[in-house]
Amino acid sequence: MTDTPETDIPLEHVHVAPDGDPANAPAVFVLHGRGADEEDLLPVARHLPDDLHVVSLRAPDPLQGGYTWYELDLSAGGLESSQPDAEDFRRSLDLVVESVDAAVDAYDIDADRIGLLGFSQGAITSLSLLLENPDKYxxxxALHGYLAESHADLDPAGIEDTPVFVGAGTGDRVIPQSRSAAAADRFEAIGADVTRGSYPGGHGIGQQELADVVAFVESHVGGD
Structure with a gap:
């Protein structure tokens, strides 16, 4: 069931309540990619266990009919070597944290059972949020994303054994597979429990990737 969003949550969003009793249920916060919106990943989220609150957040800035979490710093070359604009990135990271905290209160979410699911810019944002506060998630x-340089050297206490799924496309020309693999390498090095997925195709989520994501989430939050 999709609810009318609470107005005191900083980011626009869609909330899908879990089946059964929503009180103190776990949640997944969904972060879309550049140029998309809060509806974009709902078809993915609908395959996840039905005891989850789904809170799909909209990025703050309009872009080409959709929204973006940040502008791109292209000073290192083309799109394939881009980085988040530092000021925009910081603002979005803070807005997501504020929105998560507000949604926990608004929807009576279990604050100890919160997951993040992001694609592209949303994946980059999700990985950085985990590094900044591993006890929160x-x-x-993280699908078709990379580890931002601003967070690449972080080695926070508490990240050990945190489950992280990193998915990539072998033909992805927006975010090459090598960048996703480097992120997975780094998270393994600091002790996270990393699951890797490599899939034929480009910058999108195919059926096998979706199936693997669902299996990963089910293994950590339960399911039918």
Whole structure:
């Protein structure tokens, strides 16, 4: 069931309540990619266990009919070597944290069982949020993203054994597979429990990747 969003949550969003009793249920916060919106990943989220609150957040800045979490710093070359604009990135990271905290209160979410699922810019944002506060998130799914340089050297206490799924496309020309693999390498090095997925195709989520994501999430939050 999709609810009318609470107005005191900083970011616009869609909330899908879990089946059964929503009180103190776990949640997944969904972060879309550049140029998309809060509806974009709902078809993915609908495959996840039905005892989850789904809170799909909209990025703050309009872009080409959709929204973006930040502008791109292209000073290192083309799109394939881009980095988040530092000021925009910081603002979005803070807005997501504020929105998560507000949603926990608004929807009576279990604050100890929060996951993040992000695609592209949303994946980059999700990985950085985990590094900044690993005790806040029970698991993270990062699809077709990379580890921002601003966070690449962080080695926070508490990240050990945190489940992280990193998915990549072998033909992805927006975020090459090598960048996702480097993120997975780094998270393994600092002790996270990393699951890797490599899939034929480009910058999108195919059926096998979706199936693997669902299996990963089910293994950490339960399911039918």
């Amino acid at each position: 029970a698991w993270v799914v």
